[in-house]
Amino acid sequence: MKKFDKDRLILGFAGPALALVVAFALSTLVLLISNRDPFELYRLLFEQVSYSDVQVLIINQAGTYYLAALAVAVGFRMNLFNIGVDGQYRLAAMVAALVGASVTLPGPLQIALIVIVAMLVGAFWAGIAGILKTTRGVSEVVATIMLNSISTSLIAWLILPTNFGDQAAGSNNLTTGEIPEAGWFPGLPLSPDAGEIYGFTFVAAGCGLVYWLVLNRTRFGFDLRATGASESAAQASGVDAKKMILTSMLISGAIAGLVGMPTLLGDTHTYSLDFPVGLGFTGITIALLGRNHPVGIALSALLIAFLDKASSPLDQFGFEKEIATIMQGLIVISVVVSYELVRRYGTRRQQQKVGEELAAGHALTTEKEAAL
């Protein structure tokens, strides 16, 4: 029987709470040192949220971040570091945009085709690292870092006008050509002039649900978590660890392939040189912050998106908007440190508790007395 554990719940919340307090204090310190009024800045940040157009921006950004963080989190649950989400989503978005622009299918089919191509490309790119790890023992961290850089070059080559790219007259920007309107994902207008929430944001939320179901309610999810907790123990109980590594890398890559979709299908409808970059690294931050839990990740994605979007108008008020990046860095560091501290505290307390219970039951009294 699973008993409701109050202590565990408190400890679970203590980590993020401690982290946010520390990060908040440190950011305030940075602002004070640089002679900026911290409370004015925080007030400005929160004032931004009251504007509906900023709200839409935040939600759209959070949806994209959510997918990136899910992709990273799948790996994390397996003890795999997919640093390569960045390269995977960019290559996937680029190839999907190319396919989308060159094929015309009726409505939903067009969207489905683009999404499937993106997932396949993402999975393929992550799969290279997976195969290198399982067959040749290459660390996935190094392999995915290399693949990130290779994908940058590959995209730069593919998008050349002499290859597959398009260059509009009088523009320096290279694109992959526009996807026909059948491939545009309808959005949800919040109010007449606030802009639309990307329809794909809801797909992202759905992915979170699937992630939770698969990890917690299926045999596969159990195997995955077991392998992450202890590879040798999982192997001993009949899990093929190598197959699990490859599969989770492929899944991680497939989700990474979706990262570019909200922007591609909802906004730009083409992959160009100014397509957002670096989302994969933000995804790592968010996955860490949300402790790989779908709800935690959603909240963290909103927090980071809030810092990103609410900070951009700060320049007009005499503040440096780069403070948001510092805050993000401080949040990650205090989060990982406080989780570790709370975990250590929890372990120590558990040991004490077990010790006390044993002593109370007089099971080990003599030994304990001897030890004392």
Add this chain to the structure above:
Amino acid sequence: MSTEVSAARVAPKKGGGRRRLSLPVVLLIIAGALALVSLVRLISGANDVTSVGQVSGALELAVPIGLAGLGGLWAERAGVVNIGLEGMMILGTWFGAWAGFQWGPWVGVLFGIIGGALGGLLHAVITVTFGVNHIVSGVAINILAVGVTRYLSNFTFADAPGGSSKQSPRLEEIDKITVPGLSDWMQDLQQHHWFFVSDLAGIIGGLVTGLSLLTVVALLLIPVTWFVLWRTAFGLRLRSCGESPVAAETLGVNVYKYKYIAVTISGGLAGLGGAFLAIVATSIYQEGQTGGRGYIGLAAMIFGNWMPGGMALGAGLFGFTDSLKLRGGAENVHAMLLLLAILLVIVVFWQLYRKKYLTALISAAISALLFTWYFLTDQVPSQFVDAAPYVTTLLVLALSAQRLRMPKADGVPYRKGEGK
């Protein structure tokens, strides 16, 4: 007599099948490689491949990568994985430029080292004291370094004459040395484009022409690192923390102290690499100037099997590919295709000799592909050249990951008292 022979034959196999190369053999291999490059140069007519400018350019590009790699080496030898090298390099570029434009280049170098070392110290606090996963900490430091430097630029460079919030004013240069007679003589020899002699002259010329004093310092750091880590008691203790911290602690080594020292030095070296980029390579600080060199440094270190010499070779290779491309080298890089193809032919024969027919077949196929590519085209897209160092690293890892040996406890969190 007979027992002696068989023992000698068995011995190298016991050591993992790897024989130690003696100095003459190494020199022979280098000479052979140079002859091959020379041959390719004569066939393809890409005379710039081993010119004085090419070599000195490659050296300048290799130094920051090498310094980052050396930083990675120090940290990983003490058992701490340092993905944060990139962030520490960024700190180095910023601090180097900030102090450099106020108090001269050498003070800039010093501050670059301090900036990087501060990043290293933070990494040490997070990973050693708090026992957080090393890669997580490194990623966090990379984010923080970007934020901090961008934020600080607003308060410093933005108000300086000639600076902006994205770049520093121009920095003073560090003295460059050129060995008088030798440099001209080598340049002269190189211009003749003779087989072998001119290539050798080009390389020596590149090493003695317009050599920044900081480059000399950086080059010296490689043997110094080797000596400190492999020939002193301090180095032995430091490496023991990376191989087996429990055993080290049992013997009375203060594991935390050594890890702290190693990771701080690691950050300092990465910071020096950053300062080199800002002060020597470009004479200016620019946002995003490091361009992932910290990661390439890490790759160079792995390429070199966690050893200083191998790391330097890797950094040199990456610097050379960079410089080939920078010097308008569509033609030069094209010549490299031929070199690669010929190298693969040698690999084919070697694999056939070792009776590994499948590998030989694959190598032969790739080689044939490269030959066709070489003869059908005139140049290689520059984007492929960009990717070359990364593809090389992946290939090296894929082909020899089993032979590479990283420190045994590398990346494993360790808590004080585990050895008791």
